[in-house]
Amino acid sequence: MIESGLKELVQYGNELAVPNLVERVGVTYSDKKLYAVDEVRRANALEMSTLTSLVEYIKSKTDVSTDKMIVQVVSPEEVRLISALDDDRKREVLAEVNAQIPGFDYGRYIGHESFIIALQSKFIQNDDCELLLKFAGTVENGTVAQYGDDGVTQKATIKTGIASKGEAVVPNPVKLRPFRTFIEVEQPESAFVFRMRQDERNGIECAIFEADGGAWKNTAMKSIKEYLQYELSEYPNFTVIS
Template sequence: MDMTREALQYVVGLSEANILEINGDTYTDKQVHRIDNSLHAAAIEMNTLSSLVDYAKAFADEMSDQMLVQVVSPTEVKLISCLDADRKRECLVNVSAMIPDFNYGRYMDHESFIIALQSKFIDNKDRELLLRFAGTVKDESIAQYGDDGVTQKATIKTGITSVGEAIVPNPVHLCPFRTFVEVEQPESAFVFRMKQSEGRGVECAIFEADGGAWKNAAMRNIKGYLQSELSELPQFTVIS
């Protein structure tokens, strides 16, 4: 029964569409699809802004007289055409940044936290402060005081055997790798927290505290870089 239905549907699909006039309105007795006047190429996938610049300067493929370079996000840029005869745009290049993963807002053991700070953040004053602080924290030493949930203190190693009490630095301004490596990584504020976990020792976490303002800064940096690199090619307009 199912095979008969499928066969009938196939036969009906082979027939030409009929145009019907009913009560002054125009109908068709089958679904039809419009064929575009212009053919579109599949987008080339890239991972760096410099690759996009090299491609644009090489004129390796046929392009429109005017092209748009759209900064979609801190991690994505597209090279697209202006509107064609079908009022559509062709995307020739899609660039996606390769950035290291970091679990913002999630606690991790302080050794993993130290390694992540060294490998996924640009060196600055507050990164150095956190590295020095987290590296000298003693196990079973975290003590929280105050009711506002912000201020903490911890016991740190001040020598081979001596210990001392220190205030956990807060807030901190850090520069994680969050956008393309060709541009400056935006610095933003983070809330740094520590806690004592049973069986896991001291754990650390940082929470984003700039409301996403870093994204706007990153996109401005990307736009500035591309405008500078493509300044001799007026047919490319950079937007964000």
């Protein structure tokens, strides 16, 4: 314990000492680590949630910027406005745009009713989405164990009337368009694997698993870049990258 305290005391004393600088063959060496003092003041980044806000901010010319600016599409959910390198070879982030996207638990089984509501509120309606709604919305509790699943299609008993019953078939994968990027651009369509199961405690549960290897992200980022390039076409000092 005493040795540890002495070691820390010696180390603290060394940190307070003036560094010794030695020059050898045109190179200056120091026996202590030196830190540059950053005298350039940088603003905190503005936080935004839409691409429209970013475009309006740029066009307003409210803040002074460098001769060249970079608009970086970081991900389908994030865009940053960045200055060019300053004299210290550093950049300033003037704005950060983060999309407000409804959450959905991909790859996790959720309750039957919650799944149906999510399909209606968090996805753009297309043919496959309507097919899933028909399938998931009419399957009877207690019949999921009877459905057939060959890895490509699923079949289950559904209600077709007050007394009659029929069968519905859902192909896999299904093509869906969830809200996953900024509302100003088209939501990319991608493949999902749909699964349903009967849980002893929770009843019917549904899940969709992403099946495109994340290719939708490239599509979304390309759309964001094209949107910003069009909106900023009259501002050649702003370069959009992704």
